[in-house]
Amino acid sequence: MSPTSDKINEACGVFGISIAKGDSRDAAASVYNALFALQHRGQESAGIAIRMPQGLRLHKGPGLVPDVISARDLERLKGASAAIGHVRYASDSADAAPMNTQPILVRHASGTMALCYNGKLVNSKALRLETETRGGIFQTSNDAELISYIIVREHLRTNTTEDAILNAMHYMIGAYSLVVLDDHKLIAARDPNGFRPLCVGQVGDSYMFASESCAFEALGGHLIREVEPGEIVVAENGELKSYLCGIHARSSLCMFEFIYFARPDSILDGVAVDLARRESGRCLARRSTTDADIVIGVPDSGMASAMGFAAESGIPYAVGLMKNRYIGRTFIQPTKDERERSVRIKLNAIKAVVADRRVILVDDSIVRGTTSERLVKLLREAGAREVHMKISSPPFLNPCYFGTAIPDREELAAYNRTESDICAMIGADSLQYLPCEDFHVMMKDLKHGFCDACFTGNYAVPVPAT
Ligand code: SF4
Known part of the structure; x- marks a missing residue:
């Protein structure tokens, strides 16, 4: 349990690059650097698939990007004309098995294809069953293999991978941002709702696709535009081509990308993540009646909101919590006491800043409430006179x-509890959430619509009964 174990997890980051003729940059090294920039989207496994003159090759495994891809590996993978890469968080425990690492590489009747994906299909159970009853055999339990299977099946009726993907999109319901490499092309596809981000970038004359634009900047490139919901973009021979799947759906970019998942230096569907987070703090401040001496943010995703709150309220911003950035995922705390102490090792209050002050503490969300409770305790033990919790998202x-x-509904702090119950549970002097309606104001510049179903229960596609 880390101080951030109470955070919800995203399910992956994807990247791809097609090297233009005459561009001397290395595809595998580019993917490696881009995956570093996307590491926040998944830390359980990483992988890369490259296109060499002899065909597609794959390298993947469990761990962080540098654990999986060494300098020696990069040397071996040198000379590719295109490559894709993936970092992963498993969205459930069954998905966490090592066999589920991506990219997936498949050989089929018309060639070879590697695929990586971010999202989750709502109808994967039915699609998997249908495939299995026709004799299909799966080696993994994740949707990437299922999607590959459907694309390959459709490829038997079409001439190109992009046509096969366009056909496959008519069967798949839910969230999928795909990056696909075949023997000739690099292809990006985004589900018709646009649940997960996917964008197009350029470095020199080479084109790239990524979950977030920060990956392009890490390579010295820039964002061109988003892959639109329901769009397929193909990079081949230094050109981009676009196709629309023609499925009309309510556009629904995940709100949580802005609250927590995405890096602040990314731009998603036309909105800068950092500015959205600052605006959430401003919105909170406009509704706040709390009198306090300082505003502090929980590192890292609460900081921008805290700055926005301070700017709007006129209450000074301060750095009151210090995060230890050098603890890896292998840091183990076997006993309850050790887990309690680990909060201080990973995140500590700065006494000189908070002692004898009335503190406004801004965080991005409360999931189970355990982290918030520990942070409030930490600040009180450091001498804070009052701790007022402000959350830059609505209750989960x-x-x-x-x-x-x-987590299961019963584990959520807001399940069957009022705000004052939650406030008492975490031991704060007051608690304020950002109401859903403020998101609509905050997100007015978003090119498409957004999903806020985990707050409202208003899902953009039919979901299984719970
Ligand atoms: S339900 Fe919540 S976490 Fe899931 S896509 Fe919608 S906003 Fe994001």
Whole structure:
């Protein structure tokens, strides 16, 4: 249990690059650097697939990007004309098995294809059953193999991988941002709802696709535009081609990308993540009646909201919590006492800042409430006179079916509790959430609509009964 173990998990980051003729950059090294920039989207496994003159090759495994891809590996993978890569969080425990690492590489009647994916299909159970009853055999339990299977099946009726993907999109319901590599092309596809982000970038004359634009900047490139919901973009021979699947759906970019998942230096569907987070703090401040001496943010995703709150309220911003950035995932705390102490090792209050002050503490969300409770305690033990908790998202009440691992409803702090119950549970002097309606104001510049179903229960596609 880390101080951030109470956070919900995203389910992956994807990247792909097609090297233009005459561009000397290395595809595998580019993927490696881009995956570093996307590491926040998944830390359980990483992988890369490259296109060499002899065909597609795969390298993947469990762990962080540098654990999986060494300098020696990069040397071996040198000379590719295109490559794709993936970092993964498993959205459920069955998905966490090593066999589920991506990319997936499949050989089929018309060639070879590697695929990586971010999201979750709502109808995967039915699709899997249908495939199995026709004799299909799966080696993994995740949707990436299922999607590959459907694309390959459709490829038997079409001439190109992009046509096969266009056909496959008519069967798949839910969240999927795909990056696909075949023997000639690099292809990106985004589900008709656009649940997960996917964008197009350029470095030199080479085109790239990524979950977030921060990956392009890590390579010295830039964002061109988003892959639109329901769109397929193909990079081949230094050109981009676009196709629309023609399925009309309510556009629904995951709200949690702005609250917590995405890096602040990314731009998603036209909105800068950092500015959205600052605006959430401003919105909270406009509704706040709390008198306090300082505003502090929980590192890292609560910081921008805290700055926005401070700017709007006129209450000074301060750094009151220090995060230890050098603890890896292998840090183990076997006993309850050790787990309690680990909060201080990973995140500590700065006494000189908070002692004898009335503190406004801004965080991005409360999931189970355990982290908030520990942070309030930490600040009080450091001498804070009052601790007022401000949350830059509404209360979590509903499960997510689109690739975000949210605990069972009964485990959620907001389930069957009022705000004052939650406030008492975490031991704060007051608690304020950002109401859903403020998101609509905050997100007015978003190119498409957004999903807020885990707060409202208003799902953009039919979901399984719970
Ligand atoms: S339900 Fe919540 S976490 Fe899932 S896609 Fe919608 S906003 Fe994101």
